Amino acid sequence: MKQTTILSIESSCDDTSAAVLRNDRILSNVIASQKVHEQYGGVVPELASRAHQQNIVPVVDAAIRNAGIRRSEIDAVAFTRGPGLLGSLMVGVSFAKSFGQALGIPLIEVNHLQAHVLSHFIRESDESPVPQFPFVCLLVSGGHTQILLLRSHFDMEVLGQTIDDAAGEAIDKAAKIMDLGYPGGPIIDRLAKEGNPDAYRFAVPHIAGNDYSFSGIKTSFLYFLRDRIAEEPDYIERHKADLCASIQQCIVGFLVKKLEKAVRASGVRQIAIAGGVSANSLLRSELQRIGEKNHWKVFIPKFQFCTDNAAMVGIAGYFKYLRGDFADISLPPYAR
Ligand code: KG4
Numbered sequence: 001m002k003q004t005t006i007l008s009i010e011s012s013c014d015d016t017s018a019a020v021l022r023n024d025r026i027l028s029n030v031i032a033s034q035k036v037h038e039q040y041g042g043v044v045p046e047l048a049s050r051a052h053q054q055n056i057v058p059v060v061d062a063a064i065r066n067a068g069i070r071r072s073e074i075d076a077v078a079f080t081r082g083p084g085l086l087g088s089l090m091v092g093v094s095f096a097k098s099f100g101q102a103l104g105i106p107l108i109e110v111n112h113l114q115a116h117v118l119s120h121f122i123r124e125s126d127e128s129p130v131p132q133f134p135f136v137c138l139l140v141s142g143g144h145t146q147i148l149l150l151r152s153h154f155d156m157e158v159l160g161q162t163i164d165d166a167a168g169e170a171i172d173k174a175a176k177i178m179d180l181g182y183p184g185g186p187i188i189d190r191l192a193k194e195g196n197p198d199a200y201r202f203a204v205p206h207i208a209g210n211d212y213s214f215s216g217i218k219t220s221f222l223y224f225l226r227d228r229i230a231e232e233p234d235y236i237e238r239h240k241a242d243l244c245a246s247i248q249q250c251i252v253g254f255l256v257k258k259l260e261k262a263v264r265a266s267g268v269r270q271i272a273i274a275g276g277v278s279a280n281s282l283l284r285s286e287l288q289r290i291g292e293k294n295h296w297k298v299f300i301p302k303f304q305f306c307t308d309n310a311a312m313v314g315i316a317g318y319f320k321y322l323r324g325d326f327a328d329i330s331l332p333p334y335a336r
């Protein structure tokens with residue numbers, strides 16, 4: 001079989017990442033996370049693109065070095081074209097174009113969301129299990145919440161999605177209300193381990209079909225705490241772990257309940273999760289639980305492939321390479 005070596009670049013938000021894949025095998029995956037945003041409680045787009053500019057050359061260098069390959073072995077450059085922050089995308093897209101042109105190799109544009117889902121096909125060895133089509137994937141990140149039915153690598157049908165906030169956004173906002181720091185997802189996950197998930201009940205909205213809505217949960221959490229703090233100023237501090245465990249259970253419970261219903265209706269017997277929120281320990285164990293209960297095969301990504309990374313862009317790029325699906329040098333990034 002022909003060996004195809006792809007350098008891939010991801011810069012859609014606040015992680016600068018580069019990876020090298022040989023066919024579907026990962027040779028390297030380097031991620032530089034930007035710490036600068038923590039003090040602002042969220043990603044500052046201007047600072048993100050500036051940090052990408054500083055990081056991109058050393059990150060790509062490290063990816064090539066860690067892979068143990070020479071530049072001349074690279075067959076194509078894959079890059080995230082969108083969606084994401086325009087200024088951030090611009091850095092990765094421009095770099096990929098110049099790199100590809102300098103080496104005289106083709107470019108492959110990748111959609112960030114497809115990349116998250118296709119991360120399940122990255123193999124570390126011959127034994128690495130990969131999903132069989134069709135399968136259902138819950139894509140949950142800071143910007144997206146979708147239940148997708150995959151019939152092939154690039155045939156994804158949206159079975160349901162959020163009508164307002166993304167699940168990760170709701171978790172991050174809950175953390176912000178409690179002044180826990182940014183990004184809130186991993187902090188809530190950690191604190192929740194010490195708390196009682198049944199301590200508080202936050203109402204989940206009734207949304208038709210397979211769709212989700214998270215903005216109401218966030219608002220009821222905010223109002224609930226506002227009332228408690230009025231009576232007891234250090235309320236959050238004293239009940240932090242229970243609050244984290246309860247809001248996490250509310251959001252994850254909602255995600256999993258709708259997912260289970262959608263998968264049952266689809267008749268599909270393989271399920272997966274992808275995106276930053278798939279790093280959540282409760283979501284991971286809940287997926288396992290519904291898998292066992294329904295006799296479904298479950299695919300949970302390794303932590304390094306949950307949040308933004310270039311390896312997932314590389315695997316999506318590899319499948320496009322096999323189809324001869326190359327991008328023109330004039331292609332602009334897209335935010336939405
Ligand atoms: O996929 P990602 O890195 O970026 C986007 O494409 O949005 O996802 C980031 C999101 C953030 O909302 C972050 O709080 C959430 O993933 N996240 C988590 C955990 N780790 C990251 N949420 C819950 N539990 C975690 N352990």
Ligand code: ZN
Nearest residue numbers: 141276307308
């Ligand atoms: Zn992402």
